Structure formats: C-alpha cells, structure tokens
Amino acid sequence: MMREWDPIGVSDDPEAWDEYDAYAGRVYVMLMDERASAEAIAAYLDAAATGHMGLSPSHLLTEASRTTADTLVALRPEFELH
Template identity: 35%
Template sequence: MIPELEKLRSLLWDEWDPIGVNETNCPRDEYDAYARKLYSMLKSSASRDEILNYLVWVRTEYIGLGEKGDPATNADEVVADKAMKIHEDEQ
C-alpha cells in the first residue's frame, strides 16, 4: 500500500473512528474508502477546510451520526490537521 494512504488509513482508525469500531473485532478496512478519498483530495491540493468538511459530511450525513449542519467535532478537527501534516511530510 502507498505509505501516505496507509498513514491516512491508520489515522482514521486510531483517531477519528466515529462509530467506535477500533475497539471491536471489526475488520480494519472499515474506513478505507474514506482514506482513499482523503488521499485523492490531498493529491488534488484540497484545503484543510475541504478535508474537514468531508470528514464532517461522512460522519453526519453518510454515516448518519448527527444532523445535517452539525459542527465539526474535536476529532474531525484533529484528523483534518493531521491528514494535512501527513500529506506535507510525504511530499
């Protein structure tokens, strides 16, 4: 796997995990599709706000944990910042 993508995958699993699967026997690929999307967004020069908005959208609308228009959580903010850092470090 591409190192940057693997780091994003681990980041989502370890630090974002909105549905709490990393403490279960759930397969580690639960958030892989989101990691691939983040990777693509970062490669396309997405801004931090775009990354953050994507994470909030996934959590609140796609997964359905909240209401449309809910604000970002601390986990969303931290993961957006760390995703940007991972991308910068891989350049």
C-alpha cells in the same frame, strides 16, 4: 486515521479495521492530488459521518474531524517523499 477519527467506535475491533477504507481513499485524493485544505478535509469527514453513517452532528465529531485533517495536512510533506 482511525485513532483520531473513529465516529462509530470500531478502532478496537480488528474485524472492522477496513470500515473506513472508502473514506480514506477519498481523503488521500483530496490531500495529495487536490491539495485540499484542512478545512475541506474536515468538512468531508464530517459529511461522511453525518451523511453516510447517519450520525448526528456534534462538537466532538467536528473536533475529531478537524484534528484528523490538521494531522494529515501536517504530514503531507512526508507523504510526498514516498
């Protein structure tokens, strides 16, 4: 997730790799338990970045959230196997 969705730019810092753990847990619940759509997951990621992290909304942020959500939804069948 950090490669595609890294709103504060910490993916290259090993000490910060847990920065998004709280968001990842919620995304997992949305993806697997709630069967959320890519749109709903992307909206959550955008809200996390703008609301919780205080970033300004931007096209690049929205695009990264959408790409990440699309990837996760596409991988849902693989996650179900484990």
